[in-house]
Amino acid sequence: MESTLDRLLPTISAPSAPVTEAMRYSIMAGGKRVRPILLMAGSDAVGGNTEKLLPAACALECLHTYSLIHDDLPAMDNDDLRRGIPTCHKVYGEAIAILAGDGLLNYAFELLSSREMREAVDPALLNETISIFGRAAGVFGMIGGQTADILFEGKPIDADTLSFIHRHKTGALLAVSVEMGAVLGGAKPEQRDALSKFGQALGLTFQIIDDILDIVGDEKKIGKPVGSDTRNQKATYPALFGLDAARTKAQDLLNQALEALSDFDHRAEPLRAIARYVVERDR
Amino acid sequence: MESTLDRLLPTISAPSAPVTEAMRYSIMAGGKRVRPILLMAGSDAVGGNTEKLLPAACALECLHTYSLIHDDLPAMDNDDLRRGIPTCHKVYGEAIAILAGDGLLNYAFELLSSREMREAVDPALLNETISIFGRAAGVFGMIGGQTADILFEGKPIDADTLSFIHRHKTGALLAVSVEMGAVLGGAKPEQRDALSKFGQALGLTFQIIDDILDIVGDEKKIGKPVGSDTRNQKATYPALFGLDAARTKAQDLLNQALEALSDFDHRAEPLRAIARYVVERDR
Numbered sequence: 001m002e003s004t005l006d007r008l009l010p011t012i013s014a015p016s017a018p019v020t021e022a023m024r025y026s027i028m029a030g031g032k033r034v035r036p037i038l039l040m041a042g043s044d045a046v047g048g049n050t051e052k053l054l055p056a057a058c059a060l061e062c063l064h065t066y067s068l069i070h071d072d073l074p075a076m077d078n079d080d081l082r083r084g085i086p087t088c089h090k091v092y093g094e095a096i097a098i099l100a101g102d103g104l105l106n107y108a109f110e111l112l113s114s115r116e117m118r119e120a121v122d123p124a125l126l127n128e129t130i131s132i133f134g135r136a137a138g139v140f141g142m143i144g145g146q147t148a149d150i151l152f153e154g155k156p157i158d159a160d161t162l163s164f165i166h167r168h169k170t171g172a173l174l175a176v177s178v179e180m181g182a183v184l185g186g187a188k189p190e191q192r193d194a195l196s197k198f199g200q201a202l203g204l205t206f207q208i209i210d211d212i213l214d215i216v217g218d219e220k221k222i223g224k225p226v227g228s229d230t231r232n233q234k235a236t237y238p239a240l241f242g243l244d245a246a247r248t249k250a251q252d253l254l255n256q257a258l259e260a261l262s263d264f265d266h267r268a269e270p271l272r273a274i275a276r277y278v279v280e281r282d283r
Numbered sequence: 284m285e286s287t288l289d290r291l292l293p294t295i296s297a298p299s300a301p302v303t304e305a306m307r308y309s310i311m312a313g314g315k316r317v318r319p320i321l322l323m324a325g326s327d328a329v330g331g332n333t334e335k336l337l338p339a340a341c342a343l344e345c346l347h348t349y350s351l352i353h354d355d356l357p358a359m360d361n362d363d364l365r366r367g368i369p370t371c372h373k374v375y376g377e378a379i380a381i382l383a384g385d386g387l388l389n390y391a392f393e394l395l396s397s398r399e400m401r402e403a404v405d406p407a408l409l410n411e412t413i414s415i416f417g418r419a420a421g422v423f424g425m426i427g428g429q430t431a432d433i434l435f436e437g438k439p440i441d442a443d444t445l446s447f448i449h450r451h452k453t454g455a456l457l458a459v460s461v462e463m464g465a466v467l468g469g470a471k472p473e474q475r476d477a478l479s480k481f482g483q484a485l486g487l488t489f490q491i492i493d494d495i496l497d498i499v500g501d502e503k504k505i506g507k508p509v510g511s512d513t514r515n516q517k518a519t520y521p522a523l524f525g526l527d528a529a530r531t532k533a534q535d536l537l538n539q540a541l542e543a544l545s546d547f548d549h550r551a552e553p554l555r556a557i558a559r560y561v562v563e564r565d566r
Binding site: 010012014015016018019020023066070073075076093094095096098099101102103105106107109110112113114115118122123124126127128130131134135137138139140143144145146147148150151152161164165168 | 293295385386389407420422429433434444
Protein backbone atom coordinates (compact mmCIF):
# COMPACT_ATOMS: atom_id res chain seq x y z
CA MET A 1 0.00 0.00 0.00
CA GLU A 2 2.79 2.43 0.94
CA SER A 3 4.76 1.89 -2.25
CA THR A 4 1.61 2.09 -4.38
CA LEU A 5 0.58 5.37 -2.75
CA ASP A 6 4.10 6.67 -3.35
CA ARG A 7 3.91 5.63 -7.01
CA LEU A 8 0.40 6.94 -7.68
CA LEU A 9 0.44 10.27 -5.83
CA PRO A 10 0.98 13.22 -8.17
CA THR A 11 4.23 15.16 -8.19
CA ILE A 12 4.48 18.52 -9.92
CA SER A 13 7.64 20.54 -10.43
CA ALA A 14 5.69 23.57 -11.60
CA PRO A 15 4.78 26.78 -9.72
CA SER A 16 2.09 24.71 -8.01
CA ALA A 17 4.50 22.15 -6.49
CA PRO A 18 3.65 22.97 -2.84
CA VAL A 19 0.10 21.64 -3.16
CA THR A 20 1.30 18.20 -4.23
CA GLU A 21 3.98 18.28 -1.51
CA ALA A 22 1.28 19.00 1.07
CA MET A 23 -0.91 16.18 -0.28
CA ARG A 24 2.01 13.77 -0.08
CA TYR A 25 3.00 15.00 3.39
CA SER A 26 -0.40 14.19 4.86
CA ILE A 27 -0.85 10.86 3.09
CA MET A 28 2.65 9.54 3.70
CA ALA A 29 2.45 10.49 7.40
CA GLY A 30 1.09 6.99 7.87
CA GLY A 31 -2.24 5.75 9.03
CA LYS A 32 -3.67 2.29 9.22
CA ARG A 33 -4.78 2.23 5.54
CA VAL A 34 -7.96 0.52 6.74
CA ARG A 35 -10.12 1.70 3.83
CA PRO A 36 -7.85 0.58 0.96
CA ILE A 37 -7.27 -2.73 2.74
CA LEU A 38 -11.03 -3.18 3.13
CA LEU A 39 -11.52 -2.66 -0.60
CA MET A 40 -8.89 -5.26 -1.40
CA ALA A 41 -10.19 -7.72 1.19
CA GLY A 42 -13.71 -7.19 -0.19
CA SER A 43 -12.49 -8.09 -3.66
CA ASP A 44 -10.56 -11.09 -2.32
CA ALA A 45 -13.70 -12.36 -0.57
CA VAL A 46 -15.47 -12.70 -3.94
CA GLY A 47 -12.42 -13.98 -5.81
CA GLY A 48 -11.74 -10.72 -7.68
CA ASN A 49 -8.55 -9.75 -9.51
CA THR A 50 -7.50 -7.63 -6.55
CA GLU A 51 -4.01 -6.64 -7.71
CA LYS A 52 -5.55 -4.54 -10.50
CA LEU A 53 -7.66 -2.53 -8.07
CA LEU A 54 -4.78 -0.71 -6.39
CA PRO A 55 -5.67 2.73 -7.83
CA ALA A 56 -9.21 2.39 -6.44
CA ALA A 57 -7.78 1.38 -3.06
CA CYS A 58 -5.53 4.45 -3.10
CA ALA A 59 -8.52 6.62 -4.00
CA LEU A 60 -10.07 5.70 -0.64
CA GLU A 61 -6.95 6.75 1.24
CA CYS A 62 -6.85 10.05 -0.71
CA LEU A 63 -10.45 10.73 0.20
CA HIS A 64 -9.93 9.82 3.85
CA THR A 65 -6.83 12.01 4.10
CA TYR A 66 -8.56 15.02 2.51
CA SER A 67 -11.28 14.71 5.15
CA LEU A 68 -8.64 14.72 7.90
CA ILE A 69 -6.86 17.78 6.44
CA HIS A 70 -10.09 19.78 6.22
CA ASP A 71 -11.37 18.54 9.63
CA ASP A 72 -8.13 19.70 11.26
CA LEU A 73 -8.42 23.28 9.90
CA PRO A 74 -8.76 26.13 12.42
CA ALA A 75 -12.35 26.79 11.25
CA MET A 76 -13.22 23.14 11.95
CA ASP A 77 -11.63 21.07 14.78
CA ASN A 78 -8.47 23.21 14.95
CA ASP A 79 -6.09 20.32 15.63
CA ASP A 80 -2.29 20.69 15.68
CA LEU A 81 -1.29 17.02 15.55
CA ARG A 82 -2.35 14.17 13.30
CA ARG A 83 -0.74 10.78 12.81
CA GLY A 84 1.95 11.91 15.28
CA ILE A 85 3.15 14.93 13.27
CA PRO A 86 1.96 18.55 12.80
CA THR A 87 -1.25 18.87 10.80
CA CYS A 88 -1.12 20.00 7.16
CA HIS A 89 -2.08 23.64 7.80
CA LYS A 90 0.52 23.89 10.60
CA VAL A 91 3.24 23.07 8.07
CA TYR A 92 1.93 24.55 4.79
CA GLY A 93 -0.47 27.24 5.99
CA GLU A 94 -4.24 27.30 5.75
CA ALA A 95 -4.56 28.23 2.06
CA ILE A 96 -2.37 25.37 0.83
CA ALA A 97 -4.01 22.96 3.30
CA ILE A 98 -7.47 23.80 1.92
CA LEU A 99 -6.14 23.30 -1.62
CA ALA A 100 -4.32 20.08 -0.68
CA GLY A 101 -7.60 18.72 0.71
CA ASP A 102 -9.43 19.76 -2.44
CA GLY A 103 -6.62 18.21 -4.47
CA LEU A 104 -6.90 14.86 -2.68
CA LEU A 105 -10.69 14.77 -2.91
CA ASN A 106 -10.45 15.48 -6.63
CA TYR A 107 -7.54 13.05 -7.08
CA ALA A 108 -9.61 10.23 -5.60
CA PHE A 109 -11.94 10.53 -8.59
CA GLU A 110 -8.96 10.91 -10.95
CA LEU A 111 -7.59 7.59 -9.68
CA LEU A 112 -10.96 5.85 -9.98
CA SER A 113 -11.33 6.99 -13.60
CA SER A 114 -7.63 6.55 -14.46
CA ARG A 115 -6.45 4.59 -17.49
CA GLU A 116 -5.27 1.77 -15.20
CA MET A 117 -8.78 1.33 -13.80
CA ARG A 118 -10.46 1.79 -17.19
CA GLU A 119 -8.31 -0.99 -18.61
CA ALA A 120 -8.84 -3.31 -15.65
CA VAL A 121 -12.58 -3.12 -15.08
CA ASP A 122 -15.79 -3.33 -17.11
CA PRO A 123 -16.78 0.30 -17.91
CA ALA A 124 -20.34 0.04 -16.60
CA LEU A 125 -19.12 -1.46 -13.30
CA LEU A 126 -16.53 1.28 -13.01
CA ASN A 127 -19.15 4.00 -13.47
CA GLU A 128 -21.32 2.38 -10.82
CA THR A 129 -18.33 2.18 -8.48
CA ILE A 130 -17.63 5.89 -8.97
CA SER A 131 -21.29 6.57 -8.26
CA ILE A 132 -21.50 4.66 -4.95
CA PHE A 133 -18.14 6.10 -3.88
CA GLY A 134 -19.32 9.64 -4.66
CA ARG A 135 -22.54 9.19 -2.72
CA ALA A 136 -20.73 7.78 0.33
CA ALA A 137 -18.23 10.64 0.26
CA GLY A 138 -20.63 13.52 -0.33
CA VAL A 139 -23.44 15.32 1.44
CA PHE A 140 -25.50 12.10 1.62
CA GLY A 141 -22.53 10.45 3.34
CA MET A 142 -19.31 11.67 4.92
CA ILE A 143 -19.71 15.40 4.31
CA GLY A 144 -23.25 15.23 5.71
CA GLY A 145 -21.92 13.50 8.83
CA GLN A 146 -19.14 16.01 9.28
CA THR A 147 -21.64 18.86 8.91
CA ALA A 148 -23.88 17.45 11.64
CA ASP A 149 -20.84 16.77 13.82
CA ILE A 150 -19.74 20.41 13.57
CA LEU A 151 -23.25 21.79 14.07
CA PHE A 152 -23.91 19.74 17.22
CA GLU A 153 -20.58 20.50 18.88
CA GLY A 154 -21.27 21.54 22.48
CA LYS A 155 -25.01 20.94 22.12
CA PRO A 156 -27.15 18.29 23.80
CA ILE A 157 -27.61 15.40 21.41
CA ASP A 158 -29.93 12.39 21.31
CA ALA A 159 -29.16 8.83 20.29
CA ASP A 160 -30.72 9.29 16.83
CA THR A 161 -28.54 12.26 15.96
CA LEU A 162 -25.46 10.50 17.29
CA SER A 163 -26.30 7.50 15.15
CA PHE A 164 -26.78 9.79 12.12
CA ILE A 165 -23.34 11.30 12.68
CA HIS A 166 -21.66 7.92 13.15
CA ARG A 167 -23.28 6.29 10.14
CA HIS A 168 -22.44 9.22 7.89
CA LYS A 169 -19.16 10.67 9.12
CA THR A 170 -17.14 7.44 9.30
CA GLY A 171 -19.54 4.60 8.59
CA ALA A 172 -20.43 5.49 5.01
CA LEU A 173 -16.88 5.51 3.68
CA LEU A 174 -15.82 2.36 5.56
CA ALA A 175 -18.91 0.53 4.34
CA VAL A 176 -18.44 1.65 0.74
CA SER A 177 -14.80 0.54 0.84
CA VAL A 178 -15.93 -3.06 1.26
CA GLU A 179 -18.78 -2.62 -1.23
CA MET A 180 -16.46 -1.15 -3.88
CA GLY A 181 -14.19 -4.17 -3.48
CA ALA A 182 -17.22 -6.40 -3.93
CA VAL A 183 -18.48 -4.58 -7.04
CA LEU A 184 -15.07 -4.27 -8.67
CA GLY A 185 -14.25 -7.87 -7.76
CA GLY A 186 -17.36 -9.06 -9.57
CA ALA A 187 -19.62 -9.98 -6.64
CA LYS A 188 -23.00 -11.65 -7.17
CA PRO A 189 -25.93 -9.56 -5.86
CA GLU A 190 -26.34 -11.60 -2.65
CA GLN A 191 -22.58 -11.41 -1.98
CA ARG A 192 -22.68 -7.68 -2.46
CA ASP A 193 -25.58 -7.34 -0.01
CA ALA A 194 -23.78 -9.42 2.60
CA LEU A 195 -20.53 -7.48 2.23
CA SER A 196 -22.45 -4.23 2.40
CA LYS A 197 -24.01 -5.32 5.72
CA PHE A 198 -20.58 -6.34 6.96
CA GLY A 199 -19.18 -2.93 6.02
CA GLN A 200 -21.96 -1.03 7.76
CA ALA A 201 -21.56 -2.96 11.01
CA LEU A 202 -17.78 -2.60 10.82
CA GLY A 203 -18.03 1.14 10.16
CA LEU A 204 -20.08 1.70 13.28
CA THR A 205 -17.78 -0.52 15.35
CA PHE A 206 -14.81 1.44 14.13
CA GLN A 207 -16.29 4.79 15.16
CA ILE A 208 -17.30 3.57 18.63
CA ILE A 209 -13.83 2.15 19.26
CA ASP A 210 -12.27 5.38 17.99
CA ASP A 211 -14.36 7.33 20.48
CA ILE A 212 -13.40 4.93 23.31
CA LEU A 213 -9.72 5.36 22.42
CA ASP A 214 -10.10 9.13 22.58
CA ILE A 215 -10.93 8.60 26.28
CA VAL A 216 -8.71 5.69 27.35
CA GLY A 217 -6.16 5.47 24.50
CA ASP A 218 -2.40 5.99 24.49
CA GLU A 219 -1.50 9.24 22.71
CA LYS A 220 1.76 7.77 21.36
CA LYS A 221 0.00 4.74 19.91
CA ILE A 222 -2.87 6.55 18.20
CA GLY A 223 -0.78 9.48 16.97
CA LYS A 224 -3.03 12.32 18.09
CA PRO A 225 -3.85 13.95 21.44
CA VAL A 226 -6.46 12.05 23.43
CA GLY A 227 -9.37 13.84 25.08
CA SER A 228 -10.03 16.15 22.12
CA ASP A 229 -13.65 14.95 21.86
CA THR A 230 -14.27 15.89 25.48
CA ARG A 231 -12.53 19.26 25.05
CA ASN A 232 -14.54 20.01 21.89
CA GLN A 233 -17.72 18.73 23.61
CA LYS A 234 -18.23 16.21 20.82
CA ALA A 235 -21.11 13.80 21.13
CA THR A 236 -19.75 10.25 21.23
CA TYR A 237 -21.17 6.86 22.05
CA PRO A 238 -19.21 6.50 25.33
CA ALA A 239 -20.10 10.08 26.32
CA LEU A 240 -23.81 9.35 25.84
CA PHE A 241 -24.02 5.77 27.15
CA GLY A 242 -20.83 5.22 29.17
CA LEU A 243 -17.68 3.20 28.44
CA ASP A 244 -19.12 -0.20 29.38
CA ALA A 245 -22.20 0.12 27.19
CA ALA A 246 -19.98 1.39 24.35
CA ARG A 247 -17.76 -1.69 24.61
CA THR A 248 -20.77 -4.02 24.68
CA LYS A 249 -22.20 -2.28 21.60
CA ALA A 250 -18.89 -2.62 19.76
CA GLN A 251 -18.77 -6.35 20.56
CA ASP A 252 -22.38 -6.81 19.37
CA LEU A 253 -21.58 -5.03 16.12
CA LEU A 254 -18.47 -7.16 15.62
CA ASN A 255 -20.64 -10.26 15.96
CA GLN A 256 -23.12 -8.83 13.42
CA ALA A 257 -20.28 -8.12 11.02
CA LEU A 258 -18.88 -11.65 11.31
CA GLU A 259 -22.39 -13.11 10.98
CA ALA A 260 -22.82 -11.29 7.65
CA LEU A 261 -19.81 -13.24 6.35
CA SER A 262 -21.15 -16.67 7.36
CA ASP A 263 -21.73 -17.82 3.76
CA PHE A 264 -18.19 -16.89 2.68
CA ASP A 265 -15.26 -19.29 2.58
CA HIS A 266 -11.62 -18.82 3.63
CA ARG A 267 -11.19 -16.01 1.11
CA ALA A 268 -13.14 -13.74 3.50
CA GLU A 269 -10.58 -14.45 6.25
CA PRO A 270 -8.81 -11.06 5.74
CA LEU A 271 -12.15 -9.28 6.25
CA ARG A 272 -12.79 -11.25 9.43
CA ALA A 273 -9.28 -10.47 10.68
CA ILE A 274 -9.76 -6.74 10.06
CA ALA A 275 -13.06 -6.76 11.95
CA ARG A 276 -11.41 -8.42 14.96
CA TYR A 277 -8.43 -6.05 14.76
CA VAL A 278 -10.72 -3.02 14.88
CA VAL A 279 -12.24 -4.14 18.17
CA GLU A 280 -8.93 -5.32 19.62
CA ARG A 281 -7.38 -1.87 19.17
CA ASP A 282 -9.16 -1.09 22.44
CA ARG A 283 -7.28 -3.74 24.46
CA MET B 284 -30.05 25.83 -16.81
CA GLU B 285 -31.55 27.50 -13.73
CA SER B 286 -34.44 25.06 -13.43
CA THR B 287 -32.17 22.07 -14.03
CA LEU B 288 -29.77 23.23 -11.33
CA ASP B 289 -32.72 23.68 -9.00
CA ARG B 290 -33.95 20.16 -9.80
CA LEU B 291 -30.58 18.42 -9.55
CA LEU B 292 -29.07 20.11 -6.49
CA PRO B 293 -29.34 17.97 -3.35
CA THR B 294 -31.70 18.87 -0.54
CA ILE B 295 -31.41 17.23 2.86
CA SER B 296 -33.81 17.67 5.77
CA ALA B 297 -31.47 15.86 8.15
CA PRO B 298 -29.13 17.31 10.81
CA SER B 299 -26.81 18.15 7.92
CA ALA B 300 -29.32 20.41 6.10
CA PRO B 301 -27.23 23.61 6.37
CA VAL B 302 -24.51 22.27 4.07
CA THR B 303 -26.97 21.70 1.22
CA GLU B 304 -28.55 25.10 1.91
CA ALA B 305 -25.12 26.71 1.61
CA MET B 306 -24.40 24.85 -1.64
CA ARG B 307 -27.71 25.98 -3.06
CA TYR B 308 -27.21 29.56 -1.84
CA SER B 309 -23.95 29.94 -3.73
CA ILE B 310 -25.07 28.20 -6.91
CA MET B 311 -28.46 29.88 -7.17
CA ALA B 312 -26.88 33.31 -6.60
CA GLY B 313 -26.58 33.47 -10.35
CA GLY B 314 -23.60 33.59 -12.60
CA LYS B 315 -23.29 33.42 -16.34
CA ARG B 316 -23.39 29.57 -16.48
CA VAL B 317 -20.67 29.78 -19.13
CA ARG B 318 -19.23 26.31 -18.45
CA PRO B 319 -22.47 24.31 -18.66
CA ILE B 320 -23.48 26.27 -21.75
CA LEU B 321 -20.09 25.52 -23.33
CA LEU B 322 -20.62 21.80 -22.72
CA MET B 323 -24.03 21.90 -24.35
CA ALA B 324 -22.82 24.04 -27.25
CA GLY B 325 -19.89 21.64 -27.70
CA SER B 326 -22.30 18.73 -27.96
CA ASP B 327 -24.55 20.68 -30.33
CA ALA B 328 -21.58 21.41 -32.58
CA VAL B 329 -21.08 17.67 -33.21
CA GLY B 330 -24.78 16.86 -33.39
CA GLY B 331 -24.97 15.19 -29.96
CA ASN B 332 -28.10 14.38 -27.96
CA THR B 333 -27.53 17.48 -25.84
CA GLU B 334 -30.72 17.39 -23.77
CA LYS B 335 -29.51 14.22 -22.04
CA LEU B 336 -26.28 15.84 -20.93
CA LEU B 337 -27.83 18.29 -18.46
CA PRO B 338 -26.41 16.54 -15.34
CA ALA B 339 -22.90 16.81 -16.81
CA ALA B 340 -23.51 20.48 -17.59
CA CYS B 341 -24.62 21.05 -13.98
CA ALA B 342 -21.52 19.21 -12.75
CA LEU B 343 -19.41 21.97 -14.33
CA GLU B 344 -21.35 24.69 -12.51
CA CYS B 345 -21.01 22.78 -9.21
CA LEU B 346 -17.29 22.54 -9.69
CA HIS B 347 -16.94 26.19 -10.66
CA THR B 348 -19.02 27.32 -7.68
CA TYR B 349 -17.01 25.20 -5.21
CA SER B 350 -13.85 26.88 -6.49
CA LEU B 351 -15.42 30.31 -5.89
CA ILE B 352 -16.54 29.40 -2.34
CA HIS B 353 -13.07 28.15 -1.39
CA ASP B 354 -11.27 31.02 -3.17
CA ASP B 355 -13.36 33.53 -1.23
CA LEU B 356 -12.43 32.07 2.20
CA PRO B 357 -10.50 34.29 4.63
CA ALA B 358 -7.42 32.06 4.28
CA MET B 359 -7.53 32.56 0.50
CA ASP B 360 -8.73 35.79 -1.20
CA ASN B 361 -10.89 36.86 1.77
CA ASP B 362 -13.71 38.30 -0.33
CA ASP B 363 -17.02 39.49 1.15
CA LEU B 364 -19.07 39.76 -2.03
CA ARG B 365 -19.65 37.37 -4.90
CA ARG B 366 -22.27 37.49 -7.64
CA GLY B 367 -23.63 40.61 -5.94
CA ILE B 368 -24.41 39.01 -2.54
CA PRO B 369 -22.39 38.11 0.56
CA THR B 370 -19.97 35.20 0.06
CA CYS B 371 -20.84 31.76 1.42
CA HIS B 372 -18.68 31.98 4.55
CA LYS B 373 -20.11 35.42 5.37
CA VAL B 374 -23.58 33.87 5.57
CA TYR B 375 -22.93 30.32 6.82
CA GLY B 376 -19.58 30.65 8.59
CA GLU B 377 -16.21 29.28 7.55
CA ALA B 378 -16.74 25.65 8.58
CA ILE B 379 -19.96 25.22 6.60
CA ALA B 380 -18.48 27.12 3.65
CA ILE B 381 -15.51 24.74 3.51
CA LEU B 382 -17.91 21.79 3.68
CA ALA B 383 -20.25 23.32 1.08
CA GLY B 384 -17.28 23.69 -1.27
CA ASP B 385 -16.23 20.09 -0.61
CA GLY B 386 -19.85 19.05 -1.11
CA LEU B 387 -20.09 20.77 -4.51
CA LEU B 388 -16.75 19.40 -5.70
CA ASN B 389 -17.87 15.92 -4.70
CA TYR B 390 -21.36 16.44 -6.11
CA ALA B 391 -19.90 17.28 -9.53
CA PHE B 392 -18.60 13.71 -9.73
CA GLU B 393 -21.87 12.37 -8.31
CA LEU B 394 -23.74 14.07 -11.15
CA LEU B 395 -21.31 12.81 -13.79
CA SER B 396 -21.70 9.22 -12.57
CA SER B 397 -25.43 9.53 -11.83
CA ARG B 398 -27.99 7.05 -13.13
CA GLU B 399 -29.23 9.67 -15.62
CA MET B 400 -25.78 9.94 -17.18
CA ARG B 401 -25.12 6.20 -17.01
CA GLU B 402 -28.32 5.56 -18.92
CA ALA B 403 -27.70 8.28 -21.50
CA VAL B 404 -24.09 7.71 -22.51
CA ASP B 405 -21.87 4.81 -23.59
CA PRO B 406 -20.12 3.62 -20.38
CA ALA B 407 -16.57 3.81 -21.75
CA LEU B 408 -17.15 7.38 -23.02
CA LEU B 409 -18.56 8.33 -19.62
CA ASN B 410 -15.47 6.92 -17.87
CA GLU B 411 -13.26 8.94 -20.17
CA THR B 412 -15.32 12.07 -19.60
CA ILE B 413 -14.98 11.73 -15.82
CA SER B 414 -11.26 11.27 -16.30
CA ILE B 415 -10.66 14.39 -18.40
CA PHE B 416 -12.93 16.41 -16.12
CA GLY B 417 -11.01 15.20 -13.05
CA ARG B 418 -7.67 16.10 -14.55
CA ALA B 419 -8.82 19.59 -15.57
CA ALA B 420 -10.25 20.23 -12.11
CA GLY B 421 -7.37 18.84 -10.03
CA VAL B 422 -3.74 19.63 -9.28
CA PHE B 423 -2.81 19.28 -12.96
CA GLY B 424 -5.49 21.84 -13.76
CA MET B 425 -7.56 24.31 -11.77
CA ILE B 426 -6.25 23.50 -8.28
CA GLY B 427 -2.68 23.75 -9.60
CA GLY B 428 -3.48 27.17 -11.07
CA GLN B 429 -5.10 28.40 -7.88
CA THR B 430 -2.07 27.20 -5.88
CA ALA B 431 0.32 29.16 -8.08
CA ASP B 432 -1.98 32.19 -7.98
CA ILE B 433 -1.94 32.19 -4.15
CA LEU B 434 1.81 31.56 -3.93
CA PHE B 435 2.71 34.39 -6.29
CA GLU B 436 0.44 36.99 -4.69
CA GLY B 437 2.46 40.15 -4.13
CA LYS B 438 5.54 38.69 -5.81
CA PRO B 439 7.16 39.70 -9.10
CA ILE B 440 5.99 37.36 -11.83
CA ASP B 441 7.16 36.63 -15.36
CA ALA B 442 5.06 35.98 -18.46
CA ASP B 443 5.58 32.20 -18.24
CA THR B 444 4.25 31.96 -14.70
CA LEU B 445 1.33 34.22 -15.56
CA SER B 446 0.54 32.00 -18.52
CA PHE B 447 0.78 28.93 -16.27
CA ILE B 448 -1.72 30.45 -13.84
CA HIS B 449 -4.11 31.51 -16.61
CA ARG B 450 -4.03 28.19 -18.42
CA HIS B 451 -4.60 26.23 -15.23
CA LYS B 452 -6.75 28.37 -12.95
CA THR B 453 -9.48 29.24 -15.44
CA GLY B 454 -8.39 27.92 -18.81
CA ALA B 455 -8.38 24.20 -17.99
CA LEU B 456 -12.00 24.03 -16.83
CA LEU B 457 -13.36 26.21 -19.64
CA ALA B 458 -11.47 24.14 -22.21
CA VAL B 459 -12.62 20.85 -20.76
CA SER B 460 -16.22 22.07 -20.74
CA VAL B 461 -16.19 22.22 -24.53
CA GLU B 462 -14.20 18.98 -24.80
CA MET B 463 -16.65 17.13 -22.54
CA GLY B 464 -19.50 18.28 -24.73
CA ALA B 465 -17.58 16.99 -27.73
CA VAL B 466 -16.80 13.58 -26.18
CA LEU B 467 -20.29 13.07 -24.75
CA GLY B 468 -21.86 14.28 -27.98
CA GLY B 469 -19.94 11.63 -29.93
CA ALA B 470 -17.31 13.78 -31.68
CA LYS B 471 -14.93 12.26 -34.23
CA PRO B 472 -11.25 12.58 -33.21
CA GLU B 473 -10.53 15.57 -35.49
CA GLN B 474 -13.68 17.34 -34.23
CA ARG B 475 -12.59 16.76 -30.66
CA ASP B 476 -9.13 18.20 -31.38
CA ALA B 477 -10.61 21.28 -33.01
CA LEU B 478 -13.07 21.86 -30.16
CA SER B 479 -10.31 21.36 -27.64
CA LYS B 480 -8.23 24.07 -29.40
CA PHE B 481 -11.28 26.34 -29.42
CA GLY B 482 -11.78 25.76 -25.69
CA GLN B 483 -8.19 26.52 -24.83
CA ALA B 484 -8.17 29.79 -26.77
CA LEU B 485 -11.52 30.76 -25.29
CA GLY B 486 -10.36 29.94 -21.75
CA LEU B 487 -7.40 32.27 -22.05
CA THR B 488 -9.55 35.01 -23.61
CA PHE B 489 -12.00 34.70 -20.77
CA GLN B 490 -9.32 35.13 -18.10
CA ILE B 491 -7.75 38.16 -19.81
CA ILE B 492 -11.15 39.85 -20.18
CA ASP B 493 -11.94 39.03 -16.52
CA ASP B 494 -8.73 40.72 -15.45
CA ILE B 495 -9.49 43.76 -17.66
CA LEU B 496 -12.96 44.02 -16.10
CA ASP B 497 -11.43 43.97 -12.62
CA ILE B 498 -9.73 47.24 -13.62
CA VAL B 499 -12.30 49.02 -15.82
CA GLY B 500 -15.52 47.11 -15.05
CA ASP B 501 -18.78 48.21 -13.47
CA GLU B 502 -19.15 46.71 -9.98
CA LYS B 503 -22.93 46.46 -10.32
CA LYS B 504 -22.69 44.65 -13.64
CA ILE B 505 -20.06 42.08 -12.66
CA GLY B 506 -21.41 41.46 -9.15
CA LYS B 507 -18.18 41.76 -7.20
CA PRO B 508 -15.97 44.65 -6.11
CA VAL B 509 -13.57 45.80 -8.80
CA GLY B 510 -9.92 46.43 -8.09
CA SER B 511 -9.51 43.32 -5.90
CA ASP B 512 -6.66 42.01 -8.08
CA THR B 513 -4.75 45.25 -7.62
CA ARG B 514 -5.43 45.26 -3.86
CA ASN B 515 -4.31 41.63 -3.53
CA GLN B 516 -1.32 42.35 -5.81
CA LYS B 517 -2.43 39.63 -8.19
CA ALA B 518 -0.49 39.09 -11.36
CA THR B 519 -2.75 39.72 -14.34
CA TYR B 520 -2.25 40.16 -18.05
CA PRO B 521 -3.15 43.87 -18.04
CA ALA B 522 -0.97 44.45 -14.98
CA LEU B 523 2.03 42.88 -16.74
CA PHE B 524 1.53 44.17 -20.30
CA GLY B 525 -0.94 47.07 -20.00
CA LEU B 526 -4.61 47.39 -20.95
CA ASP B 527 -4.06 47.93 -24.68
CA ALA B 528 -1.83 44.90 -25.11
CA ALA B 529 -4.30 42.85 -23.07
CA ARG B 530 -7.17 43.85 -25.37
CA THR B 531 -5.13 43.06 -28.48
CA LYS B 532 -4.22 39.67 -27.02
CA ALA B 533 -7.87 38.92 -26.25
CA GLN B 534 -8.86 39.81 -29.82
CA ASP B 535 -6.08 37.59 -31.25
CA LEU B 536 -7.25 34.70 -29.10
CA LEU B 537 -10.85 35.23 -30.18
CA ASN B 538 -9.72 34.96 -33.79
CA GLN B 539 -7.81 31.76 -33.00
CA ALA B 540 -10.89 30.33 -31.30
CA LEU B 541 -13.12 31.12 -34.27
CA GLU B 542 -10.49 29.77 -36.68
CA ALA B 543 -10.55 26.43 -34.84
CA LEU B 544 -14.25 26.16 -35.73
CA SER B 545 -13.78 26.79 -39.45
CA ASP B 546 -14.67 23.22 -40.47
CA PHE B 547 -17.90 23.24 -38.46
CA ASP B 548 -21.32 24.09 -39.87
CA HIS B 549 -24.16 26.19 -38.42
CA ARG B 550 -24.46 23.86 -35.42
CA ALA B 551 -21.30 25.48 -34.03
CA GLU B 552 -23.00 28.90 -34.12
CA PRO B 553 -23.72 28.88 -30.33
CA LEU B 554 -20.02 28.29 -29.65
CA ARG B 555 -19.09 31.18 -31.95
CA ALA B 556 -21.64 33.42 -30.25
CA ILE B 557 -20.26 32.59 -26.78
CA ALA B 558 -16.73 33.38 -27.90
CA ARG B 559 -17.83 36.78 -29.21
CA TYR B 560 -19.85 37.45 -26.07
CA VAL B 561 -16.84 36.78 -23.87
CA VAL B 562 -14.81 39.48 -25.60
CA GLU B 563 -17.74 41.89 -25.84
CA ARG B 564 -18.24 41.85 -22.07
CA ASP B 565 -15.42 44.40 -22.06
CA ARG B 566 -17.32 46.96 -24.15
